Amino acid sequence: MQNNHSKWMTLSIVALLALCVLLFSALVMQSAGTQSNDVIGEQQKSDKIYNWKLVTTWPKKYPGLGLAPENFAKLVGELSQGQLNIKVYGANEIVPALGVFGAVSSGSVEMGHSAAYYWKGKIPAAPFFTSVPFGMNVQELNGWLHYGGGLDLWREVYAPFNLIPFAGGNTGVQMGGWFNKEINSIADIQGLKMRIPGLGGEVFTRAGGTAVNIPGGELYTSLQSGVIDATEWVGPYNDLAFGFHEIAKYYYYPGWHEPGPTLEFIVNKDAYQSLPPQLQQIISVAARTINQDMLDEYTASNNGALEELIKKHKVDVRPFPKDVTEKFKQASFEIYEEMAPKDPVFNKVYQSYKQYMDGARKYHKISEEAYYEIR
Numbered sequence: 001m002q003n004n005h006s007k008w009m010t011l012s013i014v015a016l017l018a019l020c021v022l023l024f025s026a027l028v029m030q031s032a033g034t035q036s037n038d039v040i041g042e043q044q045k046s047d048k049i050y051n052w053k054l055v056t057t058w059p060k061k062y063p064g065l066g067l068a069p070e071n072f073a074k075l076v077g078e079l080s081q082g083q084l085n086i087k088v089y090g091a092n093e094i095v096p097a098l099g100v101f102g103a104v105s106s107g108s109v110e111m112g113h114s115a116a117y118y119w120k121g122k123i124p125a126a127p128f129f130t131s132v133p134f135g136m137n138v139q140e141l142n143g144w145l146h147y148g149g150g151l152d153l154w155r156e157v158y159a160p161f162n163l164i165p166f167a168g169g170n171t172g173v174q175m176g177g178w179f180n181k182e183i184n185s186i187a188d189i190q191g192l193k194m195r196i197p198g199l200g201g202e203v204f205t206r207a208g209g210t211a212v213n214i215p216g217g218e219l220y221t222s223l224q225s226g227v228i229d230a231t232e233w234v235g236p237y238n239d240l241a242f243g244f245h246e247i248a249k250y251y252y253y254p255g256w257h258e259p260g261p262t263l264e265f266i267v268n269k270d271a272y273q274s275l276p277p278q279l280q281q282i283i284s285v286a287a288r289t290i291n292q293d294m295l296d297e298y299t300a301s302n303n304g305a306l307e308e309l310i311k312k313h314k315v316d317v318r319p320f321p322k323d324v325t326e327k328f329k330q331a332s333f334e335i336y337e338e339m340a341p342k343d344p345v346f347n348k349v350y351q352s353y354k355q356y357m358d359g360a361r362k363y364h365k366i367s368e369e370a371y372y373e374i375r
């Protein structure tokens with residue numbers, strides 16, 4: 001009995017061991033097979049050439065705004081050694097100026113360059129990622145986006161649209177705009193028809209004006225023909241290129257409504273995920289580079305353009321009267337506080353933005369502002 005029993009035991013152990021060896025070999029073979037397939041897959045993937053389309057809201061190669069996506073495409077091409085080729089299209093070449101969001105969201109093109117505040121009809125919180133009246137300047141906004149959770153919120157807000165946003169350039173503080181009527185007090189804003197997009201437009205309307213949104217390419221004729229009484233655009237560098245000084249008398253400052261707007265690169269999420277990780281990284285690095293580069297271009301170009309507007313074209317450059325900017329400021333915060341309880345996404349972004357701005361302003365009071373005062 002005992003002999004039979006130990007024989008059974010021995011046989012069972014041998015059988016079990018044999019089974020283990022078989023299973024182990026099968027696993028090793030399978031894993032080796034998978035590994036070699038992966039290597040081949042990776043090889044094929046990394047050799048693949050990607051040809052992308054990037055649509056923009058700006059006229060083709062327009063100074064600053066239109067050059068940023070061109071510079072981005074060039075940089076991505078160089079960094080990827082020709083593996084990711086991006087062709088840039090100006091407004092209306094394949095989609096309308098304000099059709100960028102929809103085209104990239106649907107995947108009909110892979111990328112876009114525009115500004116989040118144009119989409120406030122779809123996403124009320126979107127203007128915080130560009131610029132809001134009496135909001136953060138470029139330095140503060142970049143700090144919030146990249147070190148204060150702003151970009152994460154932006155991605156969360158764009159996720160339902162299958163879009164991944166990146167900060168894509170900044171103009172710095174803009175000008176208040178071109179007016180065909182003297183503004184001496186808030187009474188002169190009443191009934192005035194002005195092209196002013198985003199939340200700035202809502203503030204302008206609350207202060208008694210009428211805000212309209214017209215793409216940049218149509219502004220000159222709209223102002224010339226009297227469809228609008230005033231328009232904001234960007235600042236001396238861009239405004240000189242559009243020739244607004246030929247058709248408007250007064251150039252008011254500062255751009256209370258856009259104190260440092262961030263532009264956006266948006267990428268279709270499926271297109272982004274189809275890229276190997278090193279190309280995804282190149283997009284991110286190139287966007288961050290262009291985000292700073294565009295600001296540098298504006299900083300270097302605005303002074304000369306302002307001088308030309310004043311000396312050569314005799315433009316009347318004026319500050320807004322204090323009661324006008326005070327009314328605009330009051331209306332701005334009234335609107336934020338009214339919108340916050342109505343839209344949870346708006347509220348979430350607003351609270352983060354406001355908290356960051358309150359902190360940044362305290363330090364900038366004794367650093368940036370204090371320095372501007374004494375230099």
Ligand code: CA
Nearest residue numbers: 232233234258
């Ligand atoms: Ca503007």
